[in-house]
Amino acid sequence: MITDLYTERLHLRKLTIDDSSSLFKIWSDPxxxxxxxxxxxxxxxxxxxxxxxxxxxxxxxxxxRFSLIELKTNEIIGSCGYNNLDFENAKAEIGYDLAKKHWGKGYASEFISTLTSYAFNSLNFNRIEARVEPDNINSIKVLQKLGYTFEGTLRQCEKSKGKFIDLNIYSKLKTD
Structure with a gap:
């Protein structure tokens, strides 16, 4: 089921254990x-x-989950993918991370758009969700730019780093 995906500047391929060194560098950045x-x-x-x-x-x-590989350098610059795949209800949640040195270059819009298209056109999903902490302004801006709709705030819905946090939920429907 997992296939490689490509954007203009990125290769999204299945995460492998061989990616651990590159991803550790990204995931060790606070x-x-x-x-x-x-x-x-x-x-x-x-x-x-x-x-x-x-x-x-x-x-x-x-x-x-995919490793994000910059085509120009063949460097792993983050990861992205679908969480909570729900084939019965034709929906999934997307999640992603990107190395700080690649922030602000339009990569997030590129791979989120590709994930969204693939979910609708190849997985035949009807709904894609993203759960974002209210203070994560950059992620919120990207989702809004891509036509995701703010549906509300899930108050203290998840425990993260030892405390309960709010999450804003955004969604995009195949018909949007």
Whole structure:
């Protein structure tokens, strides 16, 4: 089911254990993990554990995670994918992270747009969701730019880094 996806500047391919060194560098940056439900990593083994966990979810058809590879440099610059795949209800949640040095270059719009298209056209999903902390202004701006609709705030709906946090929910429908 997992296929490679391409954008103008990026290659999205299935995450593998061989990506752990590159992803550790990204996931160890506190600015990158600020709005993720993980604390910044201190060892590469933590990256390997997450990749192994995501691999198991993929085998169970519950998630798909891609490494984001910049075509120009062949460098892994982040990861993205679908969480909570729900084939019965034709919906999924998207999630993503990007190395800080690549912020502000339009990569997020590029890969989120590709994930959204693939979900609608190849997975035949009807709805894509994104859950974003209210203070994650950059992520919110990208989702709004791509036509995602703000549906509301889920108050203290998730525990992250030891405290309950609010999450804004955004969605896009196939008919949007």
């Amino acid at each position: 600015e990158v993990t600020k709005f993720m439900n993980i604390s910044n990593f201190t060892t590469e083994d933590q990256a390997k554990e997450i990749i192994t966990y995501l691999d198991k979810l993929a085998l169970d058809n519950k998630a798909i």
